[in-house]
Amino acid sequence: MAMRVALALRAAVFAPSRRRRERDPASCAVRARGRGVATTTTLQALPSLSLSSSSSSSSCRFPLAARLHRGWVVAAARGRGSGRGDGRGGRGRRGGGGARGGRGGLSPEKFAEARKLNGELVASRSAAKLLAIVAERGGDFNEVNVATAVNKLWKVANSRDNLSGDPRYARLLELVRRRCRAFRAQAVANVIHGLGVLCADKGAGDVDAETAGELMLAVEKNAGELKAQEVANVYNGLTKLPAAVGAMSPERWRHLSEAASRLAPEINSQNIANVLNALGKIDAAEREVSSGAGWSRLIGAAEALAPEMNSQGIANVLNALGKIAAAAEVVSSGTGWSRLIGAAERLAPEMNSQEIANTLNALGKMAAAAEKVSSAGWLRFASAVERTSGAMNAQEVSNVVNAYAEMRRVPEAPELVSAAGWRSLAAAARRTAPAMKSQELALTVDAAKKLDAFAMTIDDDGWDQLARQVPRLARDFNAQAIVLVLSAAGWKLELSKALALVDGGWDAVIAGVERHLDAIKKGYPPDLGKEARKTPG
Numbered sequence: 001m002a003m004r005v006a007l008a009l010r011a012a013v014f015a016p017s018r019r020r021r022e023r024d025p026a027s028c029a030v031r032a033r034g035r036g037v038a039t040t041t042t043l044q045a046l047p048s049l050s051l052s053s054s055s056s057s058s059s060c061r062f063p064l065a066a067r068l069h070r071g072w073v074v075a076a077a078r079g080r081g082s083g084r085g086d087g088r089g090g091r092g093r094r095g096g097g098g099a100r101g102g103r104g105g106l107s108p109e110k111f112a113e114a115r116k117l118n119g120e121l122v123a124s125r126s127a128a129k130l131l132a133i134v135a136e137r138g139g140d141f142n143e144v145n146v147a148t149a150v151n152k153l154w155k156v157a158n159s160r161d162n163l164s165g166d167p168r169y170a171r172l173l174e175l176v177r178r179r180c181r182a183f184r185a186q187a188v189a190n191v192i193h194g195l196g197v198l199c200a201d202k203g204a205g206d207v208d209a210e211t212a213g214e215l216m217l218a219v220e221k222n223a224g225e226l227k228a229q230e231v232a233n234v235y236n237g238l239t240k241l242p243a244a245v246g247a248m249s250p251e252r253w254r255h256l257s258e259a260a261s262r263l264a265p266e267i268n269s270q271n272i273a274n275v276l277n278a279l280g281k282i283d284a285a286e287r288e289v290s291s292g293a294g295w296s297r298l299i300g301a302a303e304a305l306a307p308e309m310n311s312q313g314i315a316n317v318l319n320a321l322g323k324i325a326a327a328a329e330v331v332s333s334g335t336g337w338s339r340l341i342g343a344a345e346r347l348a349p350e351m352n353s354q355e356i357a358n359t360l361n362a363l364g365k366m367a368a369a370a371e372k373v374s375s376a377g378w379l380r381f382a383s384a385v386e387r388t389s390g391a392m393n394a395q396e397v398s399n400v401v402n403a404y405a406e407m408r409r410v411p412e413a414p415e416l417v418s419a420a421g422w423r424s425l426a427a428a429a430r431r432t433a434p435a436m437k438s439q440e441l442a443l444t445v446d447a448a449k450k451l452d453a454f455a456m457t458i459d460d461d462g463w464d465q466l467a468r469q470v471p472r473l474a475r476d477f478n479a480q481a482i483v484l485v486l487s488a489a490g491w492k493l494e495l496s497k498a499l500a501l502v503d504g505g506w507d508a509v510i511a512g513v514e515r516h517l518d519a520i521k522k523g524y525p526p527d528l529g530k531e532a533r534k535t536p537g
């Protein structure tokens with residue numbers, strides 16, 4: 001029976017092929033010309049089959065993963081099947097994306113239907129079109145169709161599609177929950193990456209806890225089979241899915257970090273940047289990276305690939321190193337920092353506001369890195385700041401001026417910022433002040449205290465805008481922030497006067513000091529008097 005099923009399947013799908021099958025049971029493959037296929041898709045819908053007979057002692061067991069690409073069907077046998085040759089349709093391990101076969105495998109008709117459905121999903125040119133297919137035919141989706149739908153949706157959707165309120169999107173998430181236990185490595189990586197983009201950038205909102213839990217179970221199951229790009233996609237997706245991060249246990253993070261470490265020699269520049277960026281954002285992920293070989297392999301890859309990185313990649317790598325001391329410590333003091341900083345200097349003219357802010361923020365935290373920047377490099381960074389300051393948000397403005405304030409060991413850094421550069425930063429601070437959070441405001445006025453060149457370019461309206469945020473943010477200030485504000489007001493008469501003119505300005509400062517007085521006494525006992533000595537009584 002198994003032989004008849006296998007031969008029928010070959011006749012229906014692979015008959016046009018003139019290529020010979022390799023007889024190696026560990027790597028059986030067929031590449032055949034598909035008919036009527038106009039789109040590119042991946043279909044893993046074939047079960048494990050056993051090509052054997054009672055008269056032959058040899059058999060070729062293989063789970064087939066079919067890839068449709070511009071009219072070609074590629075069936076790759078992975079040599080890991082446990083299909084049964086008795087015709088009763090046991091399931092075995094599934095190849096490729098891990099499609100689930102029916103009893104005895106998919107018939108040629110079912111195979112054609114699944115292939116057609118995948119083609120329709122890939123051909124969708126809008127979220128509405130794709131979600132209509134989900135609503136009408138979701139019951140026919142196998143796990144490959146589900147992965148394809150998510151992977152395509154993030155490419156065609158936009159924030160105006162109102163995915164968070166669309167029941168068809170909720171239906172797609174339901175299908176993810178139902179099918180993801182059958183996902184293989186590529187499928188689970190694509191789905192996590194796709195959902196991350198949808199949630200963070202396309203207005204879908206975070207996934208629910210149940211969906212997150214099922215997906216993280218699939219990550220744990222497939223961690224050992226992930227490829228380099230797939231590991232990076234999982235990490236990158238997790239930075240955008242808080243519910244999924246909450247569903248990750250230390251053991252799951254450890255499995256993922258081991259996969260990243262193992263694959264570091266195969267990773268490319270974009271992927272290593274994404275991995276390190278995620279590790280810099282997710283504390284739980286960082287903690288499970290091996291302090292020995294784990295960081296050494298990842299940072300070694302970053303050093304080697306620095307010349308190939310783009311502006312976003314190098315900014316993300318430096319930003320991550322600024323947050324992770326264990327990672328920064330293994331950067332080689334010679335060639336390592338030179339390669340990373342050399343890439344940042346070269347790419348500074350291409351950096352956007354976020355990238356230059358992240359780069360300088362990292363350099364403000366890492367003296368070993370800042371000391372490797374050349375004079376030409378500081379000039380390039382300063383030029384990038386001036387060029388992009390008009391697009392900076394509150395956090396970016398705060399990070400840039402704070403970074404320059406912290407680079408006192410490298411005085412060349414702020415000294416090479418032109419007067420026009422400081423004026424552009426002062427204008428950005430005035431513009432973004434109403435959107436600043438408590439820490440951002442505190443760091444900005446602290447930078448004005450430490451950097452005369454910056455403070456002198458802040459006009460009366462700028463000081464007024466900064467002062468007006470103090471009462472607004474008073475309840476959010478922690479002990480450190482209120483001390484920074486008090487200190488800045490003590491040293492900068494312009495801020496002190498502006499606070500006096502703002503309704504409730506000084507009242508908010510005094511109330512903040514009183515509220516955090518115990519913490520201030522513990523954290524700043526030697527400095528509190530000095531910080532306040534110029535403050536009006």
